[in-house]
Amino acid sequence: MxxxxxxxxxxxxxSKVTCGYKEKIVFKDLSLMLFPRQFxxxxxxxxxxxxxxxxxxxxxxxxxxxxxxxxxxQVNGSVPPDVGYVPQIETVxxxxxxxxxxxxxxxxxxxxxxxxxxxxxxxxxxxxxLDRLNIGHYAERQIKLLSGGEQQRVFLARALVANxxxxxxxxxxxxxxxxxxxxxxxxxxxINRKGVTILLTTHDLNAVAxxxxxxxxxxxxxxxxxxxxEVFTSEVLSxxxxxxxxxxxxxxxxxxxxxxxxxxxxxxxxxxxxxxDYGHHHTSHESHGHHESNEERHRH
Amino acid sequence: MNFIxxxxxxxxxxxxxxAASLVGGICALIGxxxxxxxxxxxxxxxSHAVFGGAVVSTVMQWNFYIGAGTWGFLSVLLIxxxxxxxxxxxxxxxxVITTASFAVGVAIISRYRKFTKSFEATLFGNIxxxxxxxxxxxxxxxxxxxxxxxxxYRQFLFTTFDAEVARIYGVPVDWVERLFxxxxxxxxxxxxxxxxxxxxxxxxIMPAVTARVLTDNFNKMVFLSVLLGILGGTLGMxxxxxxxxxxxATIVLVAAGFFVIAYLYQMMREKFxxxxxxxxxxxxxxxxxxxxxxxxxxxxxxYHVHEHSHEKSEDQE
Numbered sequence: 001m002x003x004x005x006x007x008x009x010x011x012x013x014x015s016k017v018t019c020g021y022k023e024k025i026v027f028k029d030l031s032l033m034l035f036p037r038q039f040x041x042x043x044x045x046x047x048x049x050x051x052x053x054x055x056x057x058x059x060x061x062x063x064x065x066x067x068x069x070x071x072x073x074q075v076n077g078s079v080p081p082d083v084g085y086v087p088q089i090e091t092v093x094x095x096x097x098x099x100x101x102x103x104x105x106x107x108x109x110x111x112x113x114x115x116x117x118x119x120x121x122x123x124x125x126x127x128x129x130l131d132r133l134n135i136g137h138y139a140e141r142q143i144k145l146l147s148g149g150e151q152q153r154v155f156l157a158r159a160l161v162a163n164x165x166x167x168x169x170x171x172x173x174x175x176x177x178x179x180x181x182x183x184x185x186x187x188x189x190x191i192n193r194k195g196v197t198i199l200l201t202t203h204d205l206n207a208v209a210x211x212x213x214x215x216x217x218x219x220x221x222x223x224x225x226x227x228x229x230e231v232f233t234s235e236v237l238s239x240x241x242x243x244x245x246x247x248x249x250x251x252x253x254x255x256x257x258x259x260x261x262x263x264x265x266x267x268x269x270x271x272x273x274x275x276x277d278y279g280h281h282h283t284s285h286e287s288h289g290h291h292e293s294n295e296e297r298h299r300h
Numbered sequence: 301m302n303f304i305x306x307x308x309x310x311x312x313x314x315x316x317x318x319a320a321s322l323v324g325g326i327c328a329l330i331g332x333x334x335x336x337x338x339x340x341x342x343x344x345x346x347s348h349a350v351f352g353g354a355v356v357s358t359v360m361q362w363n364f365y366i367g368a369g370t371w372g373f374l375s376v377l378l379i380x381x382x383x384x385x386x387x388x389x390x391x392x393x394x395x396v397i398t399t400a401s402f403a404v405g406v407a408i409i410s411r412y413r414k415f416t417k418s419f420e421a422t423l424f425g426n427i428x429x430x431x432x433x434x435x436x437x438x439x440x441x442x443x444x445x446x447x448x449x450x451x452x453y454r455q456f457l458f459t460t461f462d463a464e465v466a467r468i469y470g471v472p473v474d475w476v477e478r479l480f481x482x483x484x485x486x487x488x489x490x491x492x493x494x495x496x497x498x499x500x501x502x503x504x505i506m507p508a509v510t511a512r513v514l515t516d517n518f519n520k521m522v523f524l525s526v527l528l529g530i531l532g533g534t535l536g537m538x539x540x541x542x543x544x545x546x547x548x549a550t551i552v553l554v555a556a557g558f559f560v561i562a563y564l565y566q567m568m569r570e571k572f573x574x575x576x577x578x579x580x581x582x583x584x585x586x587x588x589x590x591x592x593x594x595x596x597x598x599x600x601x602x603y604h605v606h607e608h609s610h611e612k613s614e615d616q617e
Contacts, residue, residue: 058468085468096336096461097516106458110470116453142516 009072011036011166011197012057017066019049019056026052027220029066034199036165039192040225041208042201044218045241050201053218054168057199058085071165081110084159086169089151089176094144100154101126101139107158129157133187149180153187160191167191169200173207185211205232205256232256307541316427316494316540319438320533320551323491324503326442328529329449330487331508332522333460333480341391342379344501345398347488349375351497354422355405359412365437365489372485375401380477425496425548427540434493441490445483452476457518494533499548506555507532510562528558 010033020026026049034040042050055061056068059079070080084107104126105118113119118126130136133153138146143154152172159167172188173181185207192198202208208215209228217223217231217240224236232254237245246257307313334343353371357364375397382393430438449456458466459476467473488500495503511524536551543550 060464060467079468079470081470083468085465087462087465091462093461097512097518097521098457098461099517102457102518103461106454106461106466106469109454109458109466112454114451114454116450144516 010034010069011038011071012199013067013069014056015067015069017056017068018064019052019061020064021062022064025064026061030221032216032222034166034197036197037192037195038214039189039198039212040200040214040216041212041228042199042216042218043203043205043208043240044223045243046203048219048240050218051170054085054170054199054201057166057168058083080166082162082165084162084164084167086152086155086159086167086172088171088174089148089155090171090174092143092151092155094151097142099140099142100130100135100146100157103143103154104130104157104161107161111162126157126161129161133157147180148176149183152176152180152184156184156187160196164196166197166199169198171202172200173202173204181207182211205237209254209256229254304538307538312428312430313537313541315430315432315435316547317534317537319430319435319494320427320537320547321530322438322442322533323487323494324507324529324531324533324536324551325526326445326487326529327491327495327500327503328507328511328525328532329446329522330480330484331504331506331529332511332518332525333456334484334504335508335512336460339390340501340505342376342394342484343488343504345379345394346372346375346484347492347497347500349398349401350485350488350492351422352401352403352405354492355408359408368492369485369489371401372488373482376481376485377478380481422492423497424546425492425494425499427494427537427547430493438490438494441486445487448479448483452479456480494547495551496546496548499552502552502555503529503532506552506559510555510559513559513562513566528555532558 012032012034014030014032016029016031018025018028019030030053032053042053044050052061056063057070057075057080059075059077063076066076067074068076070083073080101118101123105112105122108122108125112122127136127139130139133156135146135150135153135157138150138154143151146154156169156172159169167188169188172184176184181204188198188200189211209232212228214226215228215231216225217236219240219242223240224231232247234245234247237247237256248255248257308317331343334340350368350372353368353375354364356362356371357367360367379390379393379397382388382397383390388396455466455471455476458469458471459473459480463473463477466476491500491503507525507528508521510528511521514524515521532555533551536554537547539545539550539554540547
């Protein structure tokens with residue numbers, strides 16, 4: 001990413017940040033920048049420190065040394081304003097008796113009147129956003145009664161309702177089916193195009209490769225970052241995951257196999273009868289009219 | 301009608317019913333937060349911890365409310381601090397601190413046997429002993445607690461739902477937790493004389509759980525819980541008067557009765573809806589056409605599996 005593509009001041013900047021606890025350092029001397037309007041995915045194995053990195057930005061992870069700035073202001077250990085956060089949906093208490101509208105209203109806390117009830121203005125802002133996210137008709141429904149994709153959109157709405165500059169999502173594609181993953185990442189792409197900077201963590205490398213213009217391979221340090229087309233190589237991913245990772249390309253199609261001993265597994269498929277099929281998939285996608293998404297990705 | 305008005309001729313009953321409905325309502329209100337945090341055991345434990353403080357206050361000739369209140373508040377703070385240690389869970393922290401505190405009270409009573417009778421009232425409740433001064437203190441604590449919960453309604457809701465995310469969105473979670481601890485300790489102190497140490501936990505939990513069974517909406521749960529708490533306190537007092545049994549026990553038994561009714565109602569409602577759905581909705585036989593089969597695909601680097609047909613669709617034709 002050249003400096004001419006972005007304004008000179010990063011939205012988030014880590015300068016030699018060490019994070020964790022005295023008995024367990026999660027990452028050390030980390031320097032990283034995220035620029036306004038960037039749409040970046042943070043990938044790495046479990047325990048790599050991805051969630052800790054997000055929480056360091058959010059001011060809830062202990063920072064032992066270094067500086068984190070948000071729009072030029074130091075935010076070490078404090079919660080930066082203008083940030084929307086979507087937690088992993090697995091951490092949500094779905095039995096809690098709250099409606100969709102009540103959850104989204106929580107996102108207005110900083111700007112709210114603090115009255116126990118919602119004002120007319122707050123209610124119309126929430127309803128408008130829910131309508132935009134296509135879940136307006138569920139406003140009065142308890143959150144457990146929605147599908148996985150709808151639940152994810154409720155928490156996305158809570159994060160967006162106060163018009164944040166930065167949206168942070170922890171594993172937004174986990175716990176939902178492939179179709180919903182696709183829809184969520186597509187929606188995030190639309191939000192990003194409206195000017196919101198997005199940083200998310202995910203384990204789904206193929207979804208990242210498909211939808212995100214920028215990826216950060218992270219395992220206690222930044223192993224590599226850039227366009228997934230360039231960064232997702234067997235070498236980089238194997239270093240990131242400390243395990244053999246195979247990346248297959250055919251034309252503009254890329255697929256990462258993240259199963260154990262991926263290289264061996266795929267050698268069998270590619271050289272066997274299935275390899276013809278794989279070629280067929282590539283050609284068939286062109287006739288399915290999905291090209292625009294790839295172009296869309298490169299516009300960022 | 302005499303059945304309702306007759307007991308009101310007695311001043312002790314009027315005091316008692318006012319205290320019971322006030323205490324029932326406020327216990328039910330804080331019970332909503334306790335139940336939703338899955339910390340039901342804290343009400344039980346804290347009332348026992350406060351008992352230790354009550355005994356120490358009496359021996360040291362401190363004001364009961366200030367002495368026992370401070371003791372209770374410090375107990376909650378200590379529980380929160382110990383529970384944060386990774387090797388000690390919240391349940392174990394409550395168990396250790398509150399039982400130790402209760403044991404302090406028991407040890408002192410066994411040393412100074414002359415206090416036994418008044419502490420029996422503290423353990424099992426003595427509504428007949430509610431004085432005008434007690435009533436004023438109960439009313440003030442109830443009013444201030446309810447007002448604080450009203451003013452900090454959004455903060456309490458967000459913190460109870462997800463404390464970590466609430467912090468990210470700017471809620472001063474630590475202060476909210478401390479304020480809640482203070483409210484909880486105060487409510488338990490003023491409830492001791494009405495409910496008794498052994499029954500307070502039920503007064504806190506039962507109306508909230510009953511309300512939870514009946515609704516999926518937080519605001520409605522708060523309203524229903526308070527209503528059931530006040531109703532339980534009032535009906536419990538009449539039951540206590542007519543059957544001549546401990547008021548704490550009757551209040552809890554009425555609340556338990558409400559819970560059983562709500563539970564059965566909800567169970568029947570679910571069965572009715574299941575039956576109605578089974579009757580009204582025809583069973584759809586999903587037959588996949590033979591020419592459609594699962595097919596793994598790769599579109600622009602996005603690998604997935606979907607249904608695939610080699611036959612032309614009507615549109616294409």
